[in-house]
Structure formats: C-alpha cells, structure tokens
Amino acid sequence: MAGDTRLVLEARDLKKAFKxxxxxxxxxxxxxxxxxxxxxxxxxxxxxxxxxxVTGLLERDAGEVIVNGQEIFTTSTEPKRAIxxxxxxxxxxxxxxxxxxxxFFGRLYGMGGKQLQSRIDEVLEIxxxxxxxxxxxxxxxxxxxxxxxxxxxxxxxxxxxxLDEPTVGVDPQSRNAILESVERLSTEGMAVLYTxxxxxxAERLCDxxxxxxxxEIKAEGTRAELVSMVGQRDKVRLSATGHxxxxxxxxxxxxxxxxxxxxxxxxxLLVDGADRALASILQAVAAAGxxxxxxxxxxxxLEAVFLHLTGKALRD
Amino acid sequence: MAALHIxxxxxxxxxxxxxxxxxxxxxxxxxxxxxxxLFGPIADFEVSFxxxxxxxxxxxxxxxxxxxxxxQEGILTLEVADTAAAAEGLVEDGxxxxxFVIPIGxxxxxxxxxxxxxxxxxxxxxxxxxxxxxxxxxxxxGEINTVGAAACTVLTARDEPCAGSPSLGTxxxxxxxxxxxxxxxATLVDSPxxxxxxxxxxxxxxxxxxxxxxxTVQFGVLGLLEERQNGxxxxxxxxxxxxxxIVAGKALTSFVLGVVSMTVLVVGTTVLLGxxxxxxxxxxxxxxxxxxxxxxxxxxxxAFARTPEQxxxxxxxxxxxxxxxGGTFFPIAQxxxxxxxxxxxxxxxxxxxxxxxxxxxxxxxxxxPAAFYVALFGIVTGGLAQLRIGRVLQP
Numbered sequence: 001m002a003g004d005t006r007l008v009l010e011a012r013d014l015k016k017a018f019k020x021x022x023x024x025x026x027x028x029x030x031x032x033x034x035x036x037x038x039x040x041x042x043x044x045x046x047x048x049x050x051x052x053x054v055t056g057l058l059e060r061d062a063g064e065v066i067v068n069g070q071e072i073f074t075t076s077t078e079p080k081r082a083i084x085x086x087x088x089x090x091x092x093x094x095x096x097x098x099x100x101x102x103x104f105f106g107r108l109y110g111m112g113g114k115q116l117q118s119r120i121d122e123v124l125e126i127x128x129x130x131x132x133x134x135x136x137x138x139x140x141x142x143x144x145x146x147x148x149x150x151x152x153x154x155x156x157x158x159x160x161x162x163l164d165e166p167t168v169g170v171d172p173q174s175r176n177a178i179l180e181s182v183e184r185l186s187t188e189g190m191a192v193l194y195t196x197x198x199x200x201x202a203e204r205l206c207d208x209x210x211x212x213x214x215x216e217i218k219a220e221g222t223r224a225e226l227v228s229m230v231g232q233r234d235k236v237r238l239s240a241t242g243h244x245x246x247x248x249x250x251x252x253x254x255x256x257x258x259x260x261x262x263x264x265x266x267x268x269l270l271v272d273g274a275d276r277a278l279a280s281i282l283q284a285v286a287a288a289g290x291x292x293x294x295x296x297x298x299x300x301x302l303e304a305v306f307l308h309l310t311g312k313a314l315r316d
Numbered sequence: 317m318a319a320l321h322i323x324x325x326x327x328x329x330x331x332x333x334x335x336x337x338x339x340x341x342x343x344x345x346x347x348x349x350x351x352x353x354l355f356g357p358i359a360d361f362e363v364s365f366x367x368x369x370x371x372x373x374x375x376x377x378x379x380x381x382x383x384x385x386x387x388q389e390g391i392l393t394l395e396v397a398d399t400a401a402a403a404e405g406l407v408e409d410g411x412x413x414x415x416f417v418i419p420i421g422x423x424x425x426x427x428x429x430x431x432x433x434x435x436x437x438x439x440x441x442x443x444x445x446x447x448x449x450x451x452x453x454x455x456x457x458g459e460i461n462t463v464g465a466a467a468c469t470v471l472t473a474r475d476e477p478c479a480g481s482p483s484l485g486t487x488x489x490x491x492x493x494x495x496x497x498x499x500x501x502a503t504l505v506d507s508p509x510x511x512x513x514x515x516x517x518x519x520x521x522x523x524x525x526x527x528x529x530x531x532t533v534q535f536g537v538l539g540l541l542e543e544r545q546n547g548x549x550x551x552x553x554x555x556x557x558x559x560x561x562i563v564a565g566k567a568l569t570s571f572v573l574g575v576v577s578m579t580v581l582v583v584g585t586t587v588l589l590g591x592x593x594x595x596x597x598x599x600x601x602x603x604x605x606x607x608x609x610x611x612x613x614x615x616x617x618x619a620f621a622r623t624p625e626q627x628x629x630x631x632x633x634x635x636x637x638x639x640x641x642g643g644t645f646f647p648i649a650q651x652x653x654x655x656x657x658x659x660x661x662x663x664x665x666x667x668x669x670x671x672x673x674x675x676x677x678x679x680x681x682x683x684x685p686a687a688f689y690v691a692l693f694g695i696v697t698g699g700l701a702q703l704r705i706g707r708v709l710q711p
Contacts, residue, residue: 057553075558077558080554080555080556081556085551091548092548093325096328104325105555108555108556109555110556
C-alpha cells in the first residue's frame with residue numbers, strides 16, 4: 001500500500017532515553033494515506049514514547065519525523081495541523097460539555113464560525129454523543145468519555161490520526177464502537193497510527209503491524225507476513241470415530257499436511273493453509289472409513305508471533 | 317489568539333465552579349466588613365476615669381483640673397470620688413475604666429521636692445483604658461519634673477542653692493497650680509489631609525483585597541499544573557500552537573481574575589463599607605501593579621510545585637506570610653527594627669503605602685513610586701519563574 005499512495009508519516013531511527021533508561025532505540029516506520037498501522041507491544045515497550053515523539057510532544061534524542069512532508073519538532077506549529085492525537089488517558093475538561101470541549105480544541109486548530117459548529121455536529125454524530133452534546137462531560141460514562149476523547153482528535157479532519165491505546169479500560173460495547181469508528185476513518189482515507197497491547201485489535205484494524213518490545217521494532221508487516229515470518233502452521237483438531245490409524249495414513253499423503261497423529265477421540269494435524277487443505281483432508285478421512293463429528297482450526301496469531309520473537313507473552 | 321482561547325476557556329471554568337468568585341470577592345469583602353466592624357469604631361473610643369483627691373492641696377487640684385479639661389474636650393468622662401474605696405468601687409462595678417487616687421500629702425511632697433506618687437486602679441477587663449490612665453498619670457509626673465527643673469533654674473539665677481532648698485518645692489507647687497503654666501504651649505493637631513493614614517474601612521478593604529488577590533490569581537497560573545494532572549496538557553502541546561501561548565493564556569486568566577476581583581472589591585467596599593480609596597486613576601495603577609506582583613509569585617510557585625494541590629498550599633502560605641509581613645493585619649512597620657525593614661520587601665506594604673499616598677490627597681503621580689516597587693516585585697519573580705516554567709510544559 002505504501003508504494004501506491006503518498007506517505008503521510010515517516011519516522012526514521014527514533015531514539016529517546018530517560019537518564020539511563022533507553023526507552024526507544026532506533027524505531028523506524030511509515031504510514032501511507034488510508035493505511036492503519038499498529039504498534040503492538042506490551043506495557044513499557046516504548047509505544048507511548050514513540051507516539052509522543054511522532055506527535056511532537058516529546059523531544060527526541062535522535063531521528064527524524066516527517067508528517068505530511070514537514071518535519072515535526074516540539075516547537076512546530078504548522079505541521080501539527082495535520083495530526084489528530086488521542087492520548088491514552090482521557091484528556092477532556094470534565095466541567096465543560098462535549099460540545100464545549102470540541103469547540104475549544106477546534107479553535108486551537110484554527111477553526112471557527114459555522115464551519116466549526118457543523119463539524120462539531122458531524123463528530124458528535126460519529127462518536128454517538130449527539131443527544132448528550134450539551135451535558136457536562138463529567139456526567140458521562142467511561143465509554144462516552146473515551147469516545148469524546150477520540151472525537152476531539154478527529155475534529156479538525158487530520159490527515160494522520162494517532163490513537164494511543166484508546167480502548168484501555170473500556171467496556172466491550174464501547175470498545176466495539178471505537179474499533180468501528182477507526183475502521184470507518186481508515187476507509188475514508190485517513191492514515192492511522194494505532195498503539196495497542198491487544199492482539200485482537202491489531203489483527204482487526206491494522207493493515208500493517210510493527211511488533212515493538214524494549215524500545216525496538218522486532219518485526220513489521222501485514223498479519224500474514226508476520227505469521228509466515230515465524231513459520232508456524234495451522235493446528236487442525238478432528239473429533240472422529242472409526243478407523244483412525246487408516247485416516248492418519250490417508251491424510252499424510254496430502255502435501256499441505258506436515259504431521260498427523262491419533263488421540264483417543266480423534267486426530268491432530270499440522271497443516272500449511274488449513275483453509276485451502278481442509279476439504280481434501282475431510283475427503284481422505286471419510287474415504288478411510290472414519291466419521292468426523294467436529295473440526296477445530298487454530299491459526300497462528302500475532303500473540304504467537306510475539307512469543308516467538310521476544311520469548312514472552314504479549315501481556316507480560 | 318490561542319492564548320485568548322485558553323483564557324476564555326479557563327474563565328468559563330472558573331465562573332462555573334465559583335471558586336474565583338468566592339476567593340476573589342466574597343471572602344475579602346466579608347473579612348473587610350468584619351475587620352471594619354471590629355476595629356472601625358476606634359475613632360469613637362472613649363475612656364472613663366474616676367479621681368479621688370485625698371490631698372486637697374493646690375497641686376492635686378491642678379491634676380484634677382487637667383482631667384476636667386480633657387473631659388471638656390470630650391476625650392474622657394470623669395467622676396469624682398470622695399474616698400479611695402469609692403474610686404475602687406467605681407472601677408470594680410465597671411462604671412469607669414480606671415481611677416486615680418491622689419494620696420494625702422501629695423502637694424506637700426511636691427513642695428518639699430520629695431518623691432510623690434499617684435495611684436492608678438485599673439479595670440482588669442479594660443486594658444486600653446487602664447493604659448491611658450497610666451499614661452495620663454505619667455504625663456503629669458513628667459510635668460512635675462519639668463516644673464521642678466524650671467524652679468531650680470530660677471533659684472540658681474537668684475544665687476540660691478537648688479538642692480534641698482525649701483524654696484524649690486514652693487516655687488514648683490505654685491507653678492503647677494497655675495493653669496497658664498501647665499497648659500502646653502504646643503498642641504498636636506491631627507490633619508487628615510496631610511497624614512497618610514487610611515481610615516479603618518479603607519485600610520481593611522485594601523488589606524483584604526491585596527491578601528486575597530494573591531489567592532485569586534492562582535486560578536489562572538495553577539491551571540498549568542491542572543492541565544498536566546488532567547492529561548489535557550498533552551493535547552495542548554500536540555495542538556498547532558506555541559507552548560508559550562499556553563503560559564500566556566494562563567497568565568491572561570490570572571490577570572483578568574485579579575483585575576476583575578480587585579475592581580469589584582474597590583467598588584463594593586466603597587459602596588458597602590464606606591471605604592475611601594482616593595484618586596481613581598491612582599487606584600487603578602496600584603491595582604494593576606498588585607495584580608502583576610501576585611502573578612509573579614504565582615508563576616514561581618507553579619514553576620516549582622509538583623501538583624496543583626501542593627502549589628495551592630504553597631501559594632496560601634506565601635500569601636499569608638507576605639500579608640502579615642506587609643502589615644495587612646496590623647501595622648507591622650510600627651514594630652520597628654528588622655521586621656519593619658523586611659516589611660518593605662513585600663508588595664503588600666508598598667501597596668498600602670501607595671494607597672496612603674492617595675489618602676493624603678495625592679493624584680495618580682503620587683502612587684508611581686509605590687506602584688513601581690509593587691510591579692517590580694512581580695516582574696522580578698515572574699521573570700525568574702520563566703527560567704523554569706518549561707518544566708511544566710511537558711506531556
């Protein structure tokens with residue numbers, strides 16, 4: 001995708017240390033128009049420090065950040081117009097209403113008049129707070145505050161939206177609403193940088209994922225590329241009765257099947273591309289006189305990739 | 317422009333939570349009213365004395381006559397008792413603040429040039445009245461000494477020995493009994509126009525206004541720390557605005573809160589308490605200087621404190637220490653010595669001094685020296701704070 005469309009963000013060799021702690025050690029990545037890029041890593045991996053440097057919040061020790069063709073520094077003003085930032089913690093004024101919060105930040109981005117008011121209405125619609133627009137935001141639920149937190153980042157129509165773990169502490173319903181919003185923004189052409197330590201969110205939202213740990217990007221690519229990088233195969237579990245040994249012999253003849261073994265109530269297979277090979281497997285098992293009652297396929301995921309790359313679980 | 321948006325947002329928040337209203341207007345106005353009521357009637361202060369002349373001589377009569385003169389001038393009320401016990405009874409039942417008992421042989425002792433004493437009986441609950449009585453008695457004793465010295469001079473001129481001369485007491489007693497001699501040739505006259513003394517209503521209005529000004533302005537500058545605590549500082553720093561405009565916005569908030577609260581207090585205390593602030597333009601100059609001073613201190617606090625709570629406590633401590641040292645609770649300059657000199661290091665002392673210049677009938681030009689020192693305080697402290705304020709402008 002990056003090769004087809006214009007790059008909105010280029011981060012090159014970013015480094016940041018806090019005294020003796022090297023929080024970020026040479027992180028590089030890029031995001032193109034309409035692309036959602038995920039930084040996936042556990043707490044303390046360097047995600048927030050990276051996003052803070054990219055946003056121009058934090059001075060970097062080394063490296064370069066280009067947003068929309070302009071280099072970003074902490075003192076930059078104009079290049080920051082292209083960025084919408086959604087901090088990890090809810091950053092709203094509780095004694096102001098949702099509309100007042102949006103209006104204040106809109107004015108800081110140079111918006112005003114009818115343009116601002118109509119954009120506020122649009123954003124309130126997107127985040128589902130139109131009917132509570134004039135209520136003090138301190139009366140909102142946690143999920144509503146999170147949505148307003150995102151709405152402020154969207155208000156000025158940025159080319160690059162940065163969301164720093166936007167679903168932490170959010171109930172499942174609100175989380176789904178947030179993820180749907182991000183998916184929609186991406187389809188509308190916005191470049192999105194999304195940091196998370198939830199593997200499911202990265203898999204669902206991100207076109208490409210950078211796996212970050214201890215301040216370094218360990219691997220980067222699409223989900224498929226990352227999984228293939230690790231070389232793991234799908235696990236297929238068949239619950240079956242009948243001639244299990246004969247069935248095992250039959251499936252071993254299928255090229256995609258790398259291993260097959262029996263167990264008391266069925267058989268386990270290791271397969272390259274279970275989605276393609278499953279029909280052949282079931283035909284071979286049936287031909288061997290075995291009756292299959294259920295099939296379960298475990299595909300390797302980013303959790304497994306992370307484990308493979310770092311030797312530890314994502315939520316450590 | 318960003319600073320203006322930030323200031324407008326802050327002011328909206330302050331109006332909503334009413335904190336600035338309470339600290340900036342209600343508290344100082346209320347305290348000024350209370351202090352004025354407590355200490356204001358000092359101009360109507362009266363003392364009442366009793367005197368028992370057990371001596372009956374001409375010198376004792378001269379003392380009683382002096383007290384009578386003071387009564388005629390409306391300075392005190394006087395009751396004459398026949399006996400020492402009667403005088404003491406008047407003190408004990410609260411009829412008078414204190415009583416003088418002139419002992420038998422008083423005039424004779426003065427004539428003989430020997431030691432004399434007037435007994436002062438004070439009411440334990442009326443310390444001020446008792447103190448005044450002691451001062452009156454001491455004043456008369458001073459007159460006796462003065463007259464004695466004059467008599468001695470006369471005797472010396474006559475080539476008569478002074479010490480131990482029987483003529484000395486006679487001359488002194490005669491002089492003390494002569495009203496024309498004991499009436500002071502020089503009289504202290506209070507001239508309000510020439511004095512730089514504020515009326516009690518004006519003093520406490522001004523004192524409470526400057527004290528609470530230092531608490532009111534915190535609602536602007538301390539917003540820097542609140543933005544950090546609330547996480548909104550990250551948003552402000554990520555916005556396309558200069559970080560300095562965030563500081564400017566908070567400063568503008570403090571400035572507006574300070575000026576508005578002081579203006580309301582000046583008008584409010586004038587209408588409600590009868591305070592007389594003097595030349596309007598001069599007052600405006602002093603108010604602006606005071607606001608600058610308060611903002612300077614507040615920036616120092618914001619630059620060094622870690623949390624809004626810590627800053628708020630620190631600011632309260634500084635505000636009250638400066639206020640006490642600056643003489644907003646009592647005229648500390650009268651203490652003298654180092655404390656009086658330290659007082660001049662506070663903007664409060666110069667603020668009150670500037671208003672004193674206005675009370676003396678001065679125009680706007682009269683307050684410039686005081687206003688300069690008040691504003692200088694803010695400029696120096698605020699300037700120093702700017703060296704460290706970048707610490708607050710972090711995500």
